[in-house]
Amino acid sequence: MANLGTLVALLVLPFAVGDYWTYQLGLYYLYAMVAVGLGLCWGQAGFLPLGQAMFFGISAYLSAILLKAMPGSYLIYLLLPLAALASGVLALLIGLMVFRRDGGSGPFFSLITLALSMLAFQIASNWNSVTGGFNGLAGIPSLPGIDDFRANYYLAAVALVVVLTLATWLYRAPLGVLWRAIAQNERRVALFGFNPHRYKAIAFAVSGFFAGLAGALYAPQQGLVSPQVVGFAFSAELLVWTAVGGRGRLYGPVLGTLLVGSMTGEMRDGVPYWEVIMAGFFMLVVLVFPQGVIGLFTPVTDRLRRSFDRARQRARIEAPARAEVAAQEPLTIEAARVSASGINILNDLTVAFPPKGVACVIGPNGAGKTSTFNLITGELPASAGSVKVGALDITNQAPYQVARLGFGRKLQAPSVFPELSIGDNLAIALWSNGARPLDLLRLSLRRWSSPIIAELAMRYAFLGKEESPASDLSHGERQILELAMALAVQPRILLLDEPCAGLSADETSRAVDVIRWAAERLGNAVIIIEHDMALVRRIADRVMVLHNGALLAEGSVADIQANPAVQAVYVGGQK
Amino acid sequence: MDPLIITQILNILFGVTTLAMIALGLAITFGMLGVLNLAHGEFVMMGAFCALVVDRAGAPFLLAVPLALLVCGGVGLVVELLLIRPLYRRPFDTLVATWGLSLLLRKLAEAGFGLGFNSVAVPLAGTTTLFGTDYPTYRLVLIVICIAIIAALFAWYGTSRAGLKIKAMVGNPDLARALGMPVKRLATTTFVVGSCLAGLAGVMVAPLVPVHPYLGLDYVIKSFFVLVVGGLGSVLGVVAGTGVIGGLDSVMSALFGSTQAYFTVLVVAILFLWLKPRGLFAHG
Amino acid sequence: MPPFMIIDRRTMLAGTAGALAAGIVPGALRRAVAADGEFKIGLLIPLSGPAALFGPSNQGCAELAADEVNAAGGVLGRKIKLIPTDAGAAPAEVAKSVVRLMLEEKVDLVIGSHDSAVRQAVEATVKGKGAKSFYLIGNDYVWARNSNEAAKSYISAGGGTIAGEEYVPLGAPNRFEEIVTRIKGAKPDVVLITVIGADNVNFNRAFASFGLDKDITRLAFLLEENTLQGIGAESSGNLYSCMAYFANVGSEANQKFKAAMKAKFGDKVPQLSTLGADAYAGVHCAKALVDKAGSTEAAAVAAASQGLSFATAGGTATMTGRHVDKDMYLALCKATEFEVVKTFEKIASGQSCPV
Incomplete structure (x- = not known):
């Protein structure tokens, strides 16, 4: 809708602003396409590439070479998208290679992209035979059929709207929700069985493709491609435009590019200290107004959208049920050793959890309880020993791989995605076992629901307020939301780390009921870390006691309470 | 030994020590506070302009040192309070905000001094004969001063209480605060010290390069590479990082040429960022 | 409209x-x-x-x-x-990245009119100073390389030798100590300079601080008033510039x-x-x-x-084909001023422009 309006507005604009601006804006629309991609990475997926110009420039060079090789041929309209795709593929490869490493998506990723664009600049400046060296490639013919600046303007406007439409779709699709979730809590996303590195690489690839598309059109529009188009200075400008316009919203980067970018060209001549003012303004935006200029309008547009959405209530769709597992199998840990900086956290831990029922893991602080969970879900590497489900060895698999085998986990501190709605929080859990990768592009997945969630919503009314953001919830409600998310996965093995921490006595009692109900309904194994012995007595079928990273005792609650070794540890600890 | 080889060895030493000097301030702010200060180069630039002002006034060159400490320290203090403090633990925002700051400082320098190249007269002009080769005296003195400053910082950080406190603060700021340590004041002090070191480095390089508002750009990127290779949070890392980056740069350009050296440095930096982001001394 | x-x-x-x-x-x-x-x-x-x-x-x-x-x-x-x-x-x-921008501006300037002056300037130094060996230093891009190719052919035609040839990347933070050391070892009579902008300043200052300015003549093909300001009076001894315009002409x-x-x-x-x-x-x-x-x-x-x-x-300049004929000047630096020592009249651009 909004994009259609934008298209119409862009198409009539030349009649209002005159030739000069028509020419200028044609160029800035291309830049805006790159900025949209930057906004997608930074504002949605939460990583900041500093070398977007590289993807723009590589495609611009490719396009220039192709255009010069076949002037006037209409075949070029098929080849230009391929040039853009080349940038996208390069971004995908860089993303896949970099994100899986330690540096992840923090400042190291940003510095890598920065260094890569500096490298690209040097290659472009020195590879004379291909890039024309420092002087670049000049005399690039226009696209056939596009013979004046007005036609170029319309081409750029249409390209920008195409990019905006694609981005709108991605932002609304489950994929976009996952990107935002990754930006807020990457670990949590991995524990739902999604490989966050892959999804970030996809975001990077999309941004590279957008930049590539802009670059491919830049070459015929400007007729000259020189190394500056791959360099850092251009990337940095894109960063400013995106930040000032508002990185979190689709239209923010566009607004920033058109306002700051094109205005700067004009104002610099007329207004003294324009750049000093801009630099100050830019810092102010980062400091006090991270939503950017677009943030001034979002309260209004969001309200409009909400009332629009309310007008057409959308029905929920039943999520596909999880494929039933033929037989439940026990989870066994054998002689597992985990160490960090020379200290053994788990010391030849051997323990077997039954395939059904509630098991509680207790032990004094530092016994290795949470580390055991981290070992199981693949977050702590074992230096020796093994973790198995039945006969399947899952030792040292990546967290998302383990999660896909049917593990659900609730972390100790409530870890929901605060900036997503309650509905989206729960939907992510549903996607984690019911969605094939391509399904994540289907908008209808946003409306998935399941009987378990419906039943949970009967117990906890706030879970039914699908549209309200999770950040509005109290601590206790977040605990319940995360528990609900863990249950919605319908895990074969559910790991709960102090699920009732911070809850009142009343809330605790309701939560225990829910856990017991779920364990019976799902017929799965539930493993709970718990401190509160009263609670353990109420909930546990079996108790494991850890001490110094090894199993001290195991048995029914009564056995454990009578066990002298356990008493010694607990009493000893209190001396 | 061939005097030319001795000269090249001195060149490598000179390249490494001056780079370490410039990277040191950044290492303190980035490594200890986690602040990616992209405006670090502009503090170097301000230091160089202090030297220019002193030079133009006809005052002795050494006066530039207190002036630069005052100016860069003062600006650093204001910047920490207004810009850095609200953004701790938001690394991208810090990065972007300090980039804005670097723009601002450059533009202000431009407004004050214009865009032209300026030159500062070299103190201790002329050459000194060392191991049978002539080497510019000022560069020799710089090598000695840089080593002295780095050694002093090494000793201070390793042994003093302040160093211990900063280590504690970096390791666990919440705990440090709970223990009653003035975390905020310590952070401010650290940032100001980093800024002062940058200014000092600026004074030192001023007589060697054209002094202009865009001077800082040249240094900041290479300094970041140094930190990446060396790893964060220790003086030893900075020394090792400059050893690798500065050494590679100097050796490659002595053996092959500057273009090859620049390529090598970029590629090595990328490999480190990618494969060993925690630097040379990281395990695993 | x-x-x-x-x-x-x-x-x-x-x-x-x-x-x-x-x-x-x-x-x-x-x-x-x-x-x-x-x-x-x-x-x-x-x-x-x-x-x-x-x-x-x-x-x-x-x-x-x-x-x-x-x-x-x-x-x-x-x-x-x-x-x-x-x-x-x-x-x-x-x-916006400054150095690059400035360099590019200079590239513009260079393309039309500078290639041709290399010959006259080289010949003038060979004849005037009896220079035999030359060391070439330039930024690594097309103008510098073309100029140096041209220079090398004039030098060998005049019986001179090339003591060395170096290129530094454009737009990178370059240091020149290593190169100056090699020049010191090569002991050329003349250094031909085609580095530009801040690199030009850095190189010349490093060159002088190693004390090489006393014995070795430097000839720059793109050195205008502002760059000379940056080089400074103490580093501009024995430094020539050859261009189509000087304010002091x-x-x-x-x-x-x-x-x-x-x-x-x-x-x-x-x-x-x-x-x-x-x-x-x-x-x-x-x-x-x-x-x-x-x-x-x-x-x-x-x-x-x-x-x-x-x-x-x-x-008045005249165009021949795609090229402009105009006067070129050889100037010697006196502190931070240029003093024109020789005028080459109506120089035709001899090479096709690389654009």
Whole structure:
């Protein structure tokens, strides 16, 4: 809708602003396409590439070479998208290679992209035979059929709207929700069985493709491609435009590019200290107004959208049920050793959890309880020993791989995605076992629901307020939301780390009921870390006691309470 | 030994020590506070302009040192309070905000001094004969001063209480605060010290390069590479990082040429960022 | 609707007509020229970034040229109006990254007029100083490499030898200690310098601080007033520059040009340099070309360029084919001033432009 309006507005604009601006804006629309991609990475997926110009420039060079090789041929309209795709593929490869490493998506990723664009600049400046060296490639013919600046303007406007439409779709699709979730809590996303590195690489690839598309059109529009188009200075400008316009919203980067970018060209001549003012303004935006200029309008547009959405209530769709597992199998840990900086956290831990029922893991602080969970879900590497489900060895698999085998986990501190709605929080859990990768592009997945969630919503009314953001919830409600998310996965093995921490006595009692109900309904194994012995007595079928990273005792609650070794540890600890 | 080889060895030493000097301030702010200060180069630039002002006034060159400490320290203090403090633990925002700051400082320098190249007269002009080769005296003195400053910082950080406190603060700021340590004041002090070191480095390089508002750009990127290779949070890392980056740069350009050296440095930096982001001394 | 066209210095100096035809000016813009009203010339000049240092000079000189053309009846009977546009508007034209931007500006300047001077300058040093061995240092890009290729052939033709040849990357933070050390070891008579901008300053300062300036002559092919300011008096001994314009050129045309600038701007005359002088020539060239062609059609303009004469700060220049013939000067640095020691008259650009 909004994009259609934008298209119409862009198409009539030349009649209002005159030739000069028509020419200028044609160029800035291309830049805006790159900025949209930057906004997608930074504002949605939460990583900041500093070398977007590289993807723009590589495609611009490719396009220039192709255009010069076949002037006037209409075949070029098929080849230009391929040039853009080349940038996208390069971004995908860089993303896949970099994100899986330690540096992840923090400042190291940003510095890598920065260094890569500096490298690209040097290659472009020195590879004379291909890039024309420092002087670049000049005399690039226009696209056939596009013979004046007005036609170029319309081409750029249409390209920008195409990019905006694609981005709108991605932002609304489950994929976009996952990107935002990754930006807020990457670990949590991995524990739902999604490989966050892959999804970030996809975001990077999309941004590279957008930049590539802009670059491919830049070459015929400007007729000259020189190394500056791959360099850092251009990337940095894109960063400013995106930040000032508002990185979190689709239209923010566009607004920033058109306002700051094109205005700067004009104002610099007329207004003294324009750049000093801009630099100050830019810092102010980062400091006090991270939503950017677009943030001034979002309260209004969001309200409009909400009332629009309310007008057409959308029905929920039943999520596909999880494929039933033929037989439940026990989870066994054998002689597992985990160490960090020379200290053994788990010391030849051997323990077997039954395939059904509630098991509680207790032990004094530092016994290795949470580390055991981290070992199981693949977050702590074992230096020796093994973790198995039945006969399947899952030792040292990546967290998302383990999660896909049917593990659900609730972390100790409530870890929901605060900036997503309650509905989206729960939907992510549903996607984690019911969605094939391509399904994540289907908008209808946003409306998935399941009987378990419906039943949970009967117990906890706030879970039914699908549209309200999770950040509005109290601590206790977040605990319940995360528990609900863990249950919605319908895990074969559910790991709960102090699920009732911070809850009142009343809330605790309701939560225990829910856990017991779920364990019976799902017929799965539930493993709970718990401190509160009263609670353990109420909930546990079996108790494991850890001490110094090894199993001290195991048995029914009564056995454990009578066990002298356990008493010694607990009493000893209190001396 | 061939005097030319001795000269090249001195060149490598000179390249490494001056780079370490410039990277040191950044290492303190980035490594200890986690602040990616992209405006670090502009503090170097301000230091160089202090030297220019002193030079133009006809005052002795050494006066530039207190002036630069005052100016860069003062600006650093204001910047920490207004810009850095609200953004701790938001690394991208810090990065972007300090980039804005670097723009601002450059533009202000431009407004004050214009865009032209300026030159500062070299103190201790002329050459000194060392191991049978002539080497510019000022560069020799710089090598000695840089080593002295780095050694002093090494000793201070390793042994003093302040160093211990900063280590504690970096390791666990919440705990440090709970223990009653003035975390905020310590952070401010650290940032100001980093800024002062940058200014000092600026004074030192001023007589060697054209002094202009865009001077800082040249240094900041290479300094970041140094930190990446060396790893964060220790003086030893900075020394090792400059050893690798500065050494590679100097050796490659002595053996092959500057273009090859620049390529090598970029590629090595990328490999480190990618494969060993925690630097040379990281395990695993 | 305002008619306009853009002539940038690159277009201008790359051998105007050929470059116009080659489409460096986006083809889309040409259609917009109408037949009435003012003749608007978009002037792409650096107004931001470190090259903005040259902006006032470029703009001032171009304005003077526009005044002169308008006083003489304008272009095709229409008055020129300059529309200064920041070259920072398009990253292809300029990056904000300063050094690069400035370098690129200089590239523009170099392409049209500098290749040819290498020969005269080299010959002058060989004859005047009896120089036998040369060391070549340049930025790693096409102009420097082409110039040095040309220089090498003149040197070997004159019986000289090449003691060494080095290139440093453009736009990178370069250090020159290693290179200066190698030069010291090679002991050449002359160093030919084709590094530009900040690199030019850095190199020359390092060179002098190693004490090499006393025995070795330096000859730079792109060293104008501002760069010399950065090099400083103590590092500019035995340093020559060879270019098409120096503010200190004693020619009658230049005196007139300087007086006209003084009359127009009073005390606020911007620093005159070869870059400003090119902007001045650019406007005059545009007038002469378009007047002769009778239109701005690329083909007509291309045809008109042959044998065209137009005013420059240094005197009248004539175009031959795609190249401009003009006077070149060899100047010796005295502290931070240039002193013209030799004039090469009507030098034709000998090589085709690399654009």
